[in-house]
Amino acid sequence: MVKKHMDGINKIERVLITGGTGLLGIALQQSAPADVMGFFNYLPSSSSPVGLPFPAMVADVTDNRQMEAVFKWAMPDVVIHTAAIGSVDFAEKNREETRKVNLEGTKIVAALCDDFQALLIYISSNAVFDGRTPFYSETSPVNPINYYGQLKVEAENVVRDSCESWAIVRPILMYGWPHPGERDNxxxxxxxxxxxxxxxxxxxxxxSKPLPVWSCAEVIWQVIRQGRTGIYHAAGRDxxxxxxxxxxxxxxxxxxxxxxxxxxxxxxxxxxxxxxDTSFDTTKMEMELGVKCIGIREGLIRMKIERAGKP
Ligand SMILES: NC(=O)c1ccc[n+]([C@@H]2O[C@H](COP(=O)([O-])OP(=O)(O)OC[C@H]3O[C@@H](n4cnc5c(N)ncnc54)[C@H](OP(=O)(O)O)[C@@H]3O)[C@@H](O)[C@H]2O)c1
Known part of the structure; x- marks a missing residue:
């Protein structure tokens, strides 16, 4: 079956972001190309999604019925699946809960993407690697050493096996200002x-090669814009x-x-x-996507300016 996005991205696209209140979910909304029609879901427990640019709907990624309702509402061409339990330590200690969100939730999102013929951009992690032999490229073998990383590998396999159209973006340690009440970095x-x-x-x-969150968002938008599929690593320069x-x-x-x-x-x-040391080789990010790696000082200075600009 020919997927909608494969014709090239030259029309208004409907993009659904899962976990739209998270660090990356917000950066994606703030940097979305003007011709994107965006939507996101959030948990009822989320701090407050007020003030975010995309329209929102409450839905837990572990609830098939709620997620189906979100897909019917957004009718996405592209789904950026950021929703996850992101704390490596929480994941290690709360395995059942983390498995439900990070793996079972991904299964639900992947199956719906296939039903709705949407491209799935799955947000994985540097934690798929064991950290013994940097710098890791997109073809390096995975070998996670903690439970969070193990679930990311399993979820990547779900995406590859159950979706016809997919891309996997693996960010490394991300930083930026989170939405009030959301997880710190x-x-x-x-x-x-x-x-x-x-x-x-x-x-x-x-x-590590720390990555400003807006740079990760740029990688993801370029993957979508350029109609890319496959795996992409995202990291900073230093x-x-x-x-x-x-x-x-x-x-x-x-x-x-x-x-x-x-x-x-x-x-x-x-x-x-x-x-x-799970630091990435960023050749593919720079050469294929044309995204520049941001240095630490450039990233931190931008954070400082952003804060100074807030009331
Ligand atoms: N941050 C990093 O350094 C880093 C590095 C590598 C990979 N990643 C991956 O990148 C992705 C985004 O990370 P992030 O830092 O933006 O995470 P984050 O700030 O912790 O945001 C995660 C989002 O997922 C939502 N969420 C959690 N459980 C959910 C559920 N059951 N149903 C619906 N939404 C749910 C959260 O909602 P609440 O706020 O309401 O809980 C939040 O909106 C994640 O997949 C993470 O594993 C992150």
């Missing part, structure tokens, strides 16, 4: 702690430890770097195992 947590004068301990033996990242945050936000102490990841034995 390390930058927000570090800024808040340092502003309060609280000392923080940051791991210096886990490395490769550094979390401790080095925190030092940049202190510097850009003019906060006291002396409050930051480097520690090895073994300092936090209670948290889920983290891969040491």
């Amino acid at each position: 390390p930058v927000v947590w570090w800024v808040r702690s340092l502003e309060n004068g609280s000392p923080i301990k940051v791991v210096d033996n886990v490395f 490769h550094l430890s979390l401790y080095q990242f925190a030092l940049h945050v202190a510097d850009v936000f003019s906060l006291d770097a002396k409050l930051i102490t480097p520690v090895p990841d073994s300092f936090f034995p209670e948290i889920a195992p983290r891969p040491k």
